[in-house]
Amino acid sequence: MQQGRISFIFLLVLLCQCGVKAVDLTTCEGDTARLICDLTSRVIACESDTASLHCDQGRIKVISANYGRTNSTTCSSGKPANQVSNIQCTHSSSLSRCDGQKECSVSASSTVFGDPCVGTYKYLDVSYICIPLGAIIQKQSSCEGDTISINCNKMIIKVVSANYGRTNSATCSTGRPADQISNVQCTQSSSLNVLATQCDGAHTCSISTSNTVFGDPCVGTYKYLNVSYICQPNNHFIKVSAANYGRTNSVTCSTGRPAYQLSNVHCSQSSTLSVLTTQCNGKQDCSIPATNTVFGDPCVGTYKYLNVSYTCAPNPACLA
Structure with missing residues (x-):
């Protein structure tokens, strides 16, 4: 009885230490799935x-x-x-x-x-x-045509906010005519997503401050990129709980696809979980292409996608 009680207490302690974050990820065939524990x-x-x-x-x-x-x-x-x-x-x-x-x-x-x-x-x-307590949000600006470089050394980047555009007439204004800096209502809503996709989870990140990367939210205005980010420790580890490369519905990853590529909704690859766990378990960041080359082709002629469910565990003992 005493041994059972000790085991139960140990389980409670382990559960408290293994507070995990669950993540579901879907990636269309031909794209790359990225599993990351970003908290x-x-x-x-x-x-x-x-x-x-x-x-x-x-x-x-x-x-x-x-x-x-x-x-x-x-x-x-x-x-x-x-x-x-x-x-x-x-x-x-x-x-x-x-x-x-x-x-x-x-x-x-x-x-x-x-x-x-x-x-x-x-x-x-x-x-x-x-x-984290004591962490400070870092801020950087980069003028159009330059490159912004973020460096968190051994910690990982988490972008908090970003805008490519112009919200004041002073930043990046030296030598610019008035008509290029007068529009201060210029924002690009996709800026945060672009930065987060490129930088989140990395130790360092460089990205061009240009219309090519962000699009042009205000033609004729000289723009700049404002970024706020934190450097945070990443002590969480991936554990894949379920995965399938195939197709189980006709809606996911269906845009622009002919009906015959979507009609087989009973397509699954039994080895998908094994591939993902081998490649990703225990890592903090893992990228894997959703392709037949990696997983094999469970249904020739069907346009497939990769579905992954994984958790982020705060210490390796939680991965067992």
């Missing part, structure tokens, strides 16, 4: 509910927040079609009230955010990170 958290609260952000260690920094609707499935149970059909409903918010706190609760309501789409049943979608 980003996401919370979704349906309209009239409350979103609770929480950091056991460190303090909250909100990366993005939207009150509205961008798909027809989230928070749709029991709702009529006309309340979930508008998936172009956005109302972004910085949720700065939560930054720096250990816990933060926000009501997902039009009273708080306003109503961006009357008649649509909305939800609040928040992504945030827990910044």
